[in-house]
Amino acid sequence: MGGLSEPVLRFALALTERDRPRVALLSTAGGDGDWGIMRVYELLSAHADIEAVRLFGVPDRPRDRLDAADAVVVPGGNTANMLAVWRVHGIDEALEAAWRRGAVLVGWSAGANCWFESSVTDSYGPGLDPLHDGLGFLSGSFCPHYDSEELRRPVYRELVDAGFPSGYAADDGAAFHFATTELREVVCSQPDAKGFRVEPGGETSIAGRPVT
Numbered sequence: 001m002g003g004l005s006e007p008v009l010r011f012a013l014a015l016t017e018r019d020r021p022r023v024a025l026l027s028t029a030g031g032d033g034d035w036g037i038m039r040v041y042e043l044l045s046a047h048a049d050i051e052a053v054r055l056f057g058v059p060d061r062p063r064d065r066l067d068a069a070d071a072v073v074v075p076g077g078n079t080a081n082m083l084a085v086w087r088v089h090g091i092d093e094a095l096e097a098a099w100r101r102g103a104v105l106v107g108w109s110a111g112a113n114c115w116f117e118s119s120v121t122d123s124y125g126p127g128l129d130p131l132h133d134g135l136g137f138l139s140g141s142f143c144p145h146y147d148s149e150e151l152r153r154p155v156y157r158e159l160v161d162a163g164f165p166s167g168y169a170a171d172d173g174a175a176f177h178f179a180t181t182e183l184r185e186v187v188c189s190q191p192d193a194k195g196f197r198v199e200p201g202g203e204t205s206i207a208g209r210p211v212t
Contacts, residue, residue, distance in 0.1 A: 001106075001107070001108045001112055001144070001170055001173075001174065001175030001176070003076075003108050003109060003144065003145060003148065003172030003173065004039075004075070004076070004108050004109075005108070005172075005173050005175065005189040005190075006043045006044075006189070007189040007211045007212050008106075008173075008175045008187060008188075008189050008211060009043060009044060009073070009106065010044075010047060010211075011175075011177075011187055011211045012071065012073075012104055012106035012175075013044070013047055013048055013071055013104070015071075015104045015177075016070040016071050016103075016104050018070050020047070020048060020049055021048045021049070021070035021071050021104075022048070022049050022051070022068060022069050022070045022071075023044065023048045023049065023050045023051070023069060023070070023071045023072070023073055024051055024053050024065050024066050024068075024069035024071070024072045024073070025037060025040055025050055025051065025052045025053060025072075025073050025075075026053050026055075026066075026072060026073070026074045026086075026091070026111075027040075027052060027053075027054070027074075027075055027077075028055050028056075028074075028077070028081075028082040028085050028086060028091075029074070029075060029076055029077025029078050029079060029081065029082035029109075029110040029111065030075055030076065030077035030078075031056060031077065031078075031081075032052075032054045032055065032056045032057075036075050036077075037052045039075075040073060040075065044073075048071070050073075051065055051069075053065050053066065055085050055086075055089055055091070056085075059089060062089060062091060062094070063089075063090060063091070063093075063094040066091070066094040066095065066097075066098055067094065067097070067098070069098060069103055070103060070104065071103060071104040071105070071106060072095065072098060072103060072104070072105050072106070073106055073107060073111070074105070074106070074107030074108075074110070074111030074114060075107065075108065075109075075110075075111050076107075076108050076109025076110045076111055076144075077109070077110050078110060078123045079109075079110040079113045079114060079119060079121045079123045079131060079134075080121060080123035080124065080131060081123065082110055082114065083114060083133065083134065083135070092135055095135065095137075096135070096137065099137055105137075106175075108144065108175075109144045109145065110123075112142055112144050112170065112175075113131065113134060113142055113144065114134055114135055115134065115135055115137045115138050115142075116134045116135075116136070116137075116138045116139070116140060116141055116142040116167060116168075117132070117134050117136045117138070117139055117140060117141065117165060118130060118131060118132050118134060118140070118141035118142075118164065118165050118167070119131045119134055119141055119142045119143065120141070120142075120143040120144075120152065120155060120156050120159065127151075128151055128152065128155045130159055130164055137181070138178060138181060139165075139181070140165045140166050140167035140168070141156075141159075141160070141164060141165040141166065141167030141168075141198075142167050142168050142169070142170075143156040143167070143168075143169040143170075143198070144169075144170055144172075145170075145171075145172060146169040146170055146171050146196060147171040147172060147193070148171070148172045152169070153169070156169055156198060157198065157203065160198050160199065160200055161200050161201065166197075166198060166199040166200065167197075167198055168195060168196065168197060168198065169195070169196040169198050169203070170186075170193075170195050170196075171188075171190075171192075171193040171194050171195070172190070172193065173188055173189045173190030173193035174186055174187070174188045174189075174190075174193035174194055174195050174208045175187050175188070175195075175208075176195055185208075185209055186206045186207070186208040186209065187208050187209050187210075187211045188208030188209070188210055188211070189210070189211055189212070191210070193208055194206060194207060194208055195208060
């Protein structure tokens with residue numbers, strides 16, 4: 001999804017089809033900061049059993065906790081740093097195993113970029129740059145914050161026109177729901193939020209189904 005949205009997170013948890021799903025919270029992109037972890041607990045603790053999976057410091061069996069999760073939540077932060085740390089600890093492999101067994105994988109900003117082959121990121125500095133080494137569970141590219149950061153749309157469109165993989169972009173408050181690799185729908189928690197399919201020469205808007 002483009003940005004943090006409590007209704008969209010609740011929609012994602014409902015996809016587990018469990019009354020109280022077990023959620024692994026991977027806050028690596030934010031350096032496992034306490035504020036970000038507590039924010040997710042505040043939003044979701046009434047609906048799920050949440051366990052923060054920290055990779056900074058001395059990790060405590062992170063792969064075991066991912067193996068037991070019904071859903072994995074990945075907040076925003078630095079996409080490139082997150083992917084590098086995940087690969088050091090084998091989290092990329094654990095996430096692929098979770099995805100293949102049907103666990104729900106959900107995230108925003110960096111936590112949405114990571115599932116695609118490529119993405120647009122501010123991981124390397126104050127500007128926006130292409131990133132080509134995402135997990136690749138979903139083909140093509142992704143760009144979050146399409147409506148809230150003025151450079152996102154022109155930079156992404158320019159990259160795709162120049163040969164960057166085609167893909168999807170999300171306004172804040174909009175999220176793409178994929179079943180395995182098939183796009184099922186776009187859902188949104190804000191009235192005007194949309195998703196977009198972006199290809200060389202243009203983009204196509206995809207209206208979102210409201211969730212509350």
